Amino acid sequence: MYIVQIASECAPVIKAGGLGDVVYGLSRELEIRGHGVEIILPKYDCMRYDHIWGLHEAYRDLQVPWYGAAIPCDVYCGWVHGRQCFFIEPRSGDNFFNRGCYYGCDDDNMRFAFFSKAALEFLLRTNKRPDVIHCHDWQTGLIPVMLFEIYKHHGMEYQRVCYTIHNFKHQGIAGANVLQATGLNNESYYFDYSRLRDNFNPFALNFMKGGIVYSNFVTTVSPHHAWEAHQGDCGYGLGHTLHEHQHKFSGLLNGIDYNVWNPEIDHYIPFSYSPEDIDNKIKNKKALREKLWLRHVNQPIIAYIGRLDQQKGVHLVHHALYYALHRQAQFVLLGSATERGINDWFWHEKHYLDHNPDCHLEIGFNEELSHLIYAGADMIVVPSNYEPCGLTQMIGLRYGTVPIVRGVGGLVSTVFDRDYDNHQPPEKRNGYVFYQTDNQALESAMDRAIGLWHYYPKEFRKLTLQGMEYDYSWNHPGKDYVSIYEHIRH
Numbered sequence: 001m002y003i004v005q006i007a008s009e010c011a012p013v014i015k016a017g018g019l020g021d022v023v024y025g026l027s028r029e030l031e032i033r034g035h036g037v038e039i040i041l042p043k044y045d046c047m048r049y050d051h052i053w054g055l056h057e058a059y060r061d062l063q064v065p066w067y068g069a070a071i072p073c074d075v076y077c078g079w080v081h082g083r084q085c086f087f088i089e090p091r092s093g094d095n096f097f098n099r100g101c102y103y104g105c106d107d108d109n110m111r112f113a114f115f116s117k118a119a120l121e122f123l124l125r126t127n128k129r130p131d132v133i134h135c136h137d138w139q140t141g142l143i144p145v146m147l148f149e150i151y152k153h154h155g156m157e158y159q160r161v162c163y164t165i166h167n168f169k170h171q172g173i174a175g176a177n178v179l180q181a182t183g184l185n186n187e188s189y190y191f192d193y194s195r196l197r198d199n200f201n202p203f204a205l206n207f208m209k210g211g212i213v214y215s216n217f218v219t220t221v222s223p224h225h226a227w228e229a230h231q232g233d234c235g236y237g238l239g240h241t242l243h244e245h246q247h248k249f250s251g252l253l254n255g256i257d258y259n260v261w262n263p264e265i266d267h268y269i270p271f272s273y274s275p276e277d278i279d280n281k282i283k284n285k286k287a288l289r290e291k292l293w294l295r296h297v298n299q300p301i302i303a304y305i306g307r308l309d310q311q312k313g314v315h316l317v318h319h320a321l322y323y324a325l326h327r328q329a330q331f332v333l334l335g336s337a338t339e340r341g342i343n344d345w346f347w348h349e350k351h352y353l354d355h356n357p358d359c360h361l362e363i364g365f366n367e368e369l370s371h372l373i374y375a376g377a378d379m380i381v382v383p384s385n386y387e388p389c390g391l392t393q394m395i396g397l398r399y400g401t402v403p404i405v406r407g408v409g410g411l412v413s414t415v416f417d418r419d420y421d422n423h424q425p426p427e428k429r430n431g432y433v434f435y436q437t438d439n440q441a442l443e444s445a446m447d448r449a450i451g452l453w454h455y456y457p458k459e460f461r462k463l464t465l466q467g468m469e470y471d472y473s474w475n476h477p478g479k480d481y482v483s484i485y486e487h488i489r490h
């Protein structure tokens with residue numbers, strides 16, 4: 001099959017979170033399975049150009065219709081660790097992708113509506129006719145809409161769309177101007193509840209809703225989250241739409257790219273290790289301490305790696321930090337915040353704890369350091385409010401770093417409490433789970449983990465090894481995505 005992925009991220013060249021990992025990892029897995037894959041991305045000024053090989057101009061002067069006129073774009077082609085990627089660069093005063101950031105601009109909806117239009121125009125003009133177009137998140141929600149309302153009539157009638165939702169919270173909300181800009185026009189037609197009209201704001205169009213309505217198949221990133229979004233309040237107002245389209249909606253757990261996240265071959269860590277020589281993990285712990293100026297004491301290191309925002313349970317992350325210090329554990333945090341208040345809060349904490357030899361706060365995005373933390377830490381805490389899938393706990397498991405997680409979304413499907421799990425036998429359990437959002441719930445899980453580390457080190461080691469045995473690679477999800485593609489293919 002010929003598959004084109006269209007997304008706003010692809011790791012490691014463009015990565016703000018798990019979406020980037022998924023686009024890269026899934027594409028690699030599909031290629032291993034013998035399928036042809038191409039990836040279309042925006043050409044941001046701030047992406048990691050050092051991860052692109054052979055970047056060259058592939059198409060000059062692509063005229064992308066916009067507000068009845070056209071914006072010329074140049075499309076570049078390059079290889080990101082073996083994957084063929086096309087980067088779209090518009091030439092207009094809007095400077096859509098030259099903002100020094102991936103997201104967070106006031107006109108994000110128009111930036112990604114334009115990207116979606118340009119990606120389809122690129123496929124059309126270059127006569128690329130993939131069997132399946134796989135789109136991701138709100139940024140590309142208009143692709144199936146435009147494909148089936150416009151491009152179908154220009155020679156793209158056989159293309160099918162799989163649409164994956166990584167986060168229901170951000171849906172892409174716009175007014176009627178997006179219809180004029182993209183050439184969809186026909187306001188009364190699209191402002192219909194069965195199409196793009198937002199379920200709660202009658203004056204707004206919702207890109208993600210459009211993605212659900214128009215795609216041939218819709219997935220989210222874990223079976224449990226599919227249920228939460230459909231039946232609970234995790235769909236952020238799209239539960240009804242999912243219900244209407246439930247016949248084509250399901251949850252597939254993300255995988256981890258074991259070529260990238262693998263302590264046996266990871267170039268970013270000084271000592272490679274596997275379950276057979278797990279003692280080398282301790283050498284990485286020492287290296288982590290040296291790098292971050294932590295003192296060498298007989299204590300576990302607890303880590304947090306992730307965005308600092310409400311979704312991730314920042315108040316619990318903050319509490320975990322102080323509770324660890326209070327309970328004879330060290331704490332390492334690597335995170336970045338897009339919200340000003342949260343950013344200021346953690347910078348304040350960083351200054352306050354600057355001379356504390358038992359913790360380190362690294363505020364910002366640092367791919368290289370994240371690898372060393374996964375390898376050097378003993379436990380990783382993931383206290384999310386909601387978590388569609390969550391990759392950090394799965395990466396932690398692979399690196400023998402015991403996850404302490406809140407039991408929501410994909411965390412439920414991947415972490416099984418050592419003491420209380422109802423489904424897995426003791427030898428299959430791999431971490432600690434708590435359910436409430438209060439400090440006490442987190443404390444009780446942390447207490448159990450820290451206690452085991454201090455008083456039953458052999459048991460802790462056993463738990464570590466049990467976690468490393470899990471296979472959360474792309475092998476299974478890759479197969480499932482291929483079945484979906486086969487199912488929707490003409």
Ligand code: ADP
Pocket residue numbers: 016017018019021305306307334335336364365366367370389390391392393
């Ligand atoms: P998200 O909700 O952000 O997608 P996931 O758990 O699915 O969360 O994926 C997070 C990915 O981003 C992981 O690969 C994690 O290692 C990485 N990551 C998150 N924050 C940072 C950071 N500040 N520096 C480096 N990597 C990070």
